[in-house]
Structure formats: C-alpha cells, structure tokens
Amino acid sequence: MGYKEILQNYADSPSNLLEAFHAIQDEYSYLPEEAIIAAADCFGVPAAEAFGVATFYSMFSIRKRGKNVIRICESAPCHIDGAADVVAALEKELGIKMGESTPDGNFALEFAQCVGQCQATPVLTINRKPYLNVTPASVPTILAEYR
Amino acid sequence: MAVEMRIALRNYGKVDPNKIEDYLSRGGYEALKKALTMDRAELIDQVKKSKLKGRGGASFNCGQKWSFAYNVDADQKYVICNADEGEPGTYKDRLIMEGDPHTLIEGMAIAAYAVGATEGIVYLRGEYPELVELLRQAVAQAEAKELLGNFKLSVHIGAGAYVCGEETALIESLEGQRGEPRFKPPYPPVSGLWGKPTIVNNVETLAVIPEIILKGADWFSSIGDPEFPGTKVLTLSGDVKNRTFFEVPTDVTLRDVVFELGGGIRSDKKFKAVQVGGTSGAFIPESQLDTTIGHTKMALIGATLGSGAVFVLDDSRDLVDINFQITKFFEHESCGKCTPCREGTMRMRELVEKVNCGQGKAADLDLITKLARVMSTASLCGLGQTATAPVTSTLKHFSTEYAAKLKE
Numbered sequence: 001m002g003y004k005e006i007l008q009n010y011a012d013s014p015s016n017l018l019e020a021f022h023a024i025q026d027e028y029s030y031l032p033e034e035a036i037i038a039a040a041d042c043f044g045v046p047a048a049e050a051f052g053v054a055t056f057y058s059m060f061s062i063r064k065r066g067k068n069v070i071r072i073c074e075s076a077p078c079h080i081d082g083a084a085d086v087v088a089a090l091e092k093e094l095g096i097k098m099g100e101s102t103p104d105g106n107f108a109l110e111f112a113q114c115v116g117q118c119q120a121t122p123v124l125t126i127n128r129k130p131y132l133n134v135t136p137a138s139v140p141t142i143l144a145e146y147r
Numbered sequence: 148m149a150v151e152m153r154i155a156l157r158n159y160g161k162v163d164p165n166k167i168e169d170y171l172s173r174g175g176y177e178a179l180k181k182a183l184t185m186d187r188a189e190l191i192d193q194v195k196k197s198k199l200k201g202r203g204g205a206s207f208n209c210g211q212k213w214s215f216a217y218n219v220d221a222d223q224k225y226v227i228c229n230a231d232e233g234e235p236g237t238y239k240d241r242l243i244m245e246g247d248p249h250t251l252i253e254g255m256a257i258a259a260y261a262v263g264a265t266e267g268i269v270y271l272r273g274e275y276p277e278l279v280e281l282l283r284q285a286v287a288q289a290e291a292k293e294l295l296g297n298f299k300l301s302v303h304i305g306a307g308a309y310v311c312g313e314e315t316a317l318i319e320s321l322e323g324q325r326g327e328p329r330f331k332p333p334y335p336p337v338s339g340l341w342g343k344p345t346i347v348n349n350v351e352t353l354a355v356i357p358e359i360i361l362k363g364a365d366w367f368s369s370i371g372d373p374e375f376p377g378t379k380v381l382t383l384s385g386d387v388k389n390r391t392f393f394e395v396p397t398d399v400t401l402r403d404v405v406f407e408l409g410g411g412i413r414s415d416k417k418f419k420a421v422q423v424g425g426t427s428g429a430f431i432p433e434s435q436l437d438t439t440i441g442h443t444k445m446a447l448i449g450a451t452l453g454s455g456a457v458f459v460l461d462d463s464r465d466l467v468d469i470n471f472q473i474t475k476f477f478e479h480e481s482c483g484k485c486t487p488c489r490e491g492t493m494r495m496r497e498l499v500e501k502v503n504c505g506q507g508k509a510a511d512l513d514l515i516t517k518l519a520r521v522m523s524t525a526s527l528c529g530l531g532q533t534a535t536a537p538v539t540s541t542l543k544h545f546s547t548e549y550a551a552k553l554k555e
C-alpha cells in the first residue's frame with residue numbers, strides 16, 4: 001500500500017498521526033520525506049510540525065534504513081547482563097556498525113532503551129518483536145528467521 | 148516472612164485474557180455495576196478514603212485527583228490510562244494488561260463514571276504491539292455485552308519516548324504533537340487533552356479500583372503501610388536469583404524483597420546495592436535494606452518506590468560505569484524543552500563519562516553535585532528533576548567507587 005492510501009485510514013483525527021507514521025513505517029521501514037509532507041497535508045498541520053513529530057520519537061526514522069529493524073536494549077539491566085557482547089556479535093554477523101543498515105537493505109541496527117522485558121536480559125527486538133535472554137551464540141539463529 | 152498478596156494481579160494466570168467470560172466468572176464488571184448505582188461524589192469519596200495513591204511513580208492521591216476533574220463543569224472530560232511504562236527495569240503494566248485486560252477496562256469505566264467522562268484512551272507504549280490487539284479485543288467484548296454503557300474506549304500507541312510517560316507530554320503526544328511536557332498549572336484534571344478536564348492514571352492504579360469498590364475503602368486502607376496502603380507490583384531484574392514479579396503489601400522491607408522473594412544474589416557474590424523505582428531511582432546500600440517499600444518511608448532515606456522496579460547489583464558491579472549508562476539514557480531521553488534538563492543531562496553524561504574513563508578530578512565530583520542540585524531544582528518536569536538521583540545517591544553511599552577512578 002502507498003503512503004497516500006495509508007494516510008486515508010487515519011485522517012479523521014490529528015490524534016492518529018503517530019499511528020499513521022507507524023503504519024507507513026510498517027510498509028517502508030522509514031518515513032520518506034514525501035510521506036511526512038503528505039501527512040502534514042492530511043492532518044492539516046504545517047510540514048515543520050509533522051517533521052517535528054517524525055524526528056522526536058525514537059522508533060521513527062526519517063533516513064532510509066534496512067527492512068528488518070533490529071533494536072538492542074542498552075538500559076542498565078540489559079547493560080550489566082552483556083548487551084555489549086550482543087552488540088559485538090550483531091555487528092560481526094551483519095558486517096555493519098550500530099546505526100547502520102546492511103548493503104542489501106535487509107537489516108538495520110539500532111540501540112533502544114528498555115523495552116519492558118527486563119526479567120530476561122539482554123533483550124533485542126526485531127520489527128518490535130522481542131527476543132529474550134539473547135547471547136552472542138544465539139544471534140545467528142535469531143537473524144536466520146529474517147534472512 | 149514476606150507473603151504475596153495479589154490485588155492488581157488477582158486474575159493473572161487464572162483467566163484467559165482473550166475471554167471476557169473468564170473475567171465475568173470471577174466477579175468481573177460487578178464493581179462497575181455497583182459503582183453505577185452510587186452517587187458520584189460518594190464514589191470518589193470511597194476512593195479517597197481508601198488512600199489509594201498513584202502507582203505510576205508520583206504517588207498522588209487518586210480520589211483527590213478524580214475530585215478535581217469532577218468539580219469542573221465541561222461538555223467533555225477524558226480518562227486516560229498511562230500505559231507508557233518506560234522506566235527501565237519496569238514491566239508490571241505489561242503483566243497486568245497481558246494477563247487481565249478487563250480489569251483495566253473496568254477500572255477506567257469506573258473512573259469515567261466518577262468524574263463524568265464518556266471517553267477513555269489507553270496510551271500504550273509502542274514497544275508492546277501485541278497488547279494493542281488484546282486490549283482492542285477486550286474493549287469490543289465488553290461493548291458487545293453492553294457493559295460499558297456510553298463509555299467509549301480507544302487504544303493509542305506511542306513511538307519510543309520515555310518522556311511521554313509524563314502526563315502532560317503524554318497528552319501532547321495524544322494530540323499528535325512532539326511529546327514535550329506542558330507548563331503547569333493548569334493541571335490535567337482542569338485542562339488536559341484538547342483543553343478538557345482529564346485524569347491520567349497508571350495501569351496498576353486503575354487495576355485495583357474494581358476491588359476497592361467491591362470490598363470497600365476500609366479493607367484497602369488497612370493493607371500494608373497505613374501512609375501508602377495497598378499492594379505494589381514489583382519487578383525484579385539484575386543480579387537477583389528470581390528475576391520475576393511479585394505483588395506485595397506495602398509494608399514489606401527491601402531486605403525481604405531482595406533476599407526472600409528475590410532469593411538473594413544469583414551467584415556466589417555478595418549484595419552491593421539495589422536501585423528501586425527504575426533508572427531515575429536512588430541506589431540503596433545494604434545498611435538501609437530494612438526500610439519498608441511504601442512511598443513515604445522510602446522518601447525518608449532519599450529514595451522512592453516509583454514504578455516498583457527493583458534492580459539488584461552484586462559486589463562485582465561497577466557503579467560508576469552503570470551510572471555512565473544511566474546518564475546516557477537521560478541525555479537521550481531529555482526532550483530538550485527546558486534548559487536545565489537539556490544542557491544538564493548532556494553535561495552530566497560528560498562529567499560521569501570523564502570520571503568513568505579515569506580522567507576525572509575531585510573538582511569534577513563537586514561539579515556533578517552542583518549540577519545535580521540545579522537540575523533537580525530548576526527542570527520543568529520530573530525527568531530532569533529525578534535524573535540526578537542515581538548519581539547523587541551513589542556519590543553519597545558509594546563515594547569510594549568514584550574516588551577510586553579519579554586521576555591520581
């Protein structure tokens with residue numbers, strides 16, 4: 001679905017802007033500039049305001065990024081439990097650094113703050129689905145689901 | 148001996164969250180039926196008398212908050228459930244919602260009737276996508292059974308911003324804006340969402356409301372610490388054996404939480420510190436573990452109960468390094484609206500990083516203390532005001548760890 005169609009589903013209230021952005025990202029993995037401008041139009045707000053929203057929330061990206069967004073939690077409970085080792089394993093396995101996307105456009109790698117699964121640290125999410133008790137050894141298996 | 152007592156989690160694991168019938172078979176929606184027969188002022192009075200205080204961190208008297216909104220005349224009022232749960236180490240609201248979504252809906256419907264609102268919104272953090280459908284399904288089930296009358300309930304999702312847990316930032320976000328806190332007053336019960344009277348309550352606060360209505364204010368106020376009665380859901384993380392959750396009366400001690408319920412330290416190491424209330428909470432040393440968890444008692448030792456997160460650390464942990472991680476969190480999450488927080492969280496991170504790297508001097512520790520005072524006094528919202536508690540509490544109780552890292 002194109003962003004114009006997506007926006008139509010949310011047009012009835014400005015409250016829906018965040019949800020519309022989520023829906024666009026589900027399709028594109030990021031928020032293309034034209035989509036943000038179209039959203040501003042659709043909700044009757046200045047483009048600057050729509051950009052303000054798009055850049056405020058950590059789940060939104062205005063830069064093109066890989067299709068499957070991997071986010072690794074770096075909050076204290078995950079930090080002390082080996083999040084850095086998981087980061088190293090991810091970087092090695094994907095051949096990219098944190099904040100980058102793989103050249104084939106399949107993966108993006110980002111930091112996240114606590115995702116609310118602190119009973120099973122360290123935690124990462126892929127497209128918002130949580131993976132618990134992650135170890136460097138379990139990284140290849142997790143990624144295989146998305147390859 | 149610390150014993151669990153479940154009120155917010157009374158149905159957890161006992162009902163299928165997909166089936167309203169399960170909830171009904173355990174007395175679900177009876178409290179709402181009872182509330183609807185009560186006079187509104189009388190209902191609010193009951194909640195006030197129960198001395199229920201908010202479980203989202205700020206511990207404000209729930210009934211009192213409701214009465215502010217009740218007392219304002221308006222064509223529209225709103226009830227918002229704060230399900231943003233962003234405080235690191237906290238996962239209690241997720242447990243309540245995934246185990247028993249109807250208790251939240253029933254609590255919100257009661258709140259709405261009490262203050263005279265017909266619209267409710269759950270603001271759910273974007274990190275819990277599977278709960279969106281579960282909650283919407285539960286609302287649809289309650290509507291199909293005509294349990295909610297004219298109360299309309301919707302679910303909105305956030306997009307990863309800790310500050311949106313602050314109630315006025317949450318409201319901004321719901322209006323489709325950047326989640327920046329508003330200047331107060333006016334407070335939301337007078338002027339909130341779209342300028343209308345709005346009450347914002349935490350998931351856990353709302354989840355206990357049905358039980359208070361059914362069993363009475365006196366029943367509730369006699370549980371736990373009389374100054375902060377009831378139970379609290381605690382979520383354990385870090386170096387503790389049982390990394391899980393417990394709902395306990397508010398008069399249990401931290402020692403019982405860590406060593407009895409938590410099972411103590413998971414390795415053969417020793418206890419060093421526990422941080423309670425999330426990443427904005429103070430670090431508490433062994434010598435203060437006999438404190439009971441109620442908000443007032445915790446305040447006496449310069450700590451908070453906050454969200455009920457309990458982050459346990461063994462004696463191999465580097466508190467300066469952990470604090471560096473925490474200062475990075477606040478630098479990242481500061482919304483940037485007010486200067487003390489925007490600049491302060493950044494400078495605080497710089498200073499703690501410097502000490503953590505072995506480049507700090509004694510004067511840097513003084514600067515940290517001074518900066519912390521400015522931030523906690525002058526920041527616009529709770530984010531900047533509490534961001535410094537981890538650093539100041541560790542400087543107070545574990546100063547040798549900082550001293551050991553200083554350059555000569």
Ligand SMILES: Cc1cc2nc3c(=O)[nH]c(=O)nc-3n(C[C@H](O)[C@H](O)[C@H](O)COP(=O)(O)O)c2cc1C
Binds near residue numbers: 231309313349350352
């Ligand atoms: C930075 C910040 C983050 C907050 N995050 C949350 C949160 O995630 N959940 C919550 O219920 N309250 C949070 N609060 C507290 C809310 O502002 C508000 O006090 C609370 O939702 C009121 O509900 P209660 O009285 O039922 O606790 C936060 C406050 C601040 C300053």
Ligand code: FES
Binds near residue numbers: 113116118
């Ligand atoms: S701290 Fe990583 S999921 Fe909570």
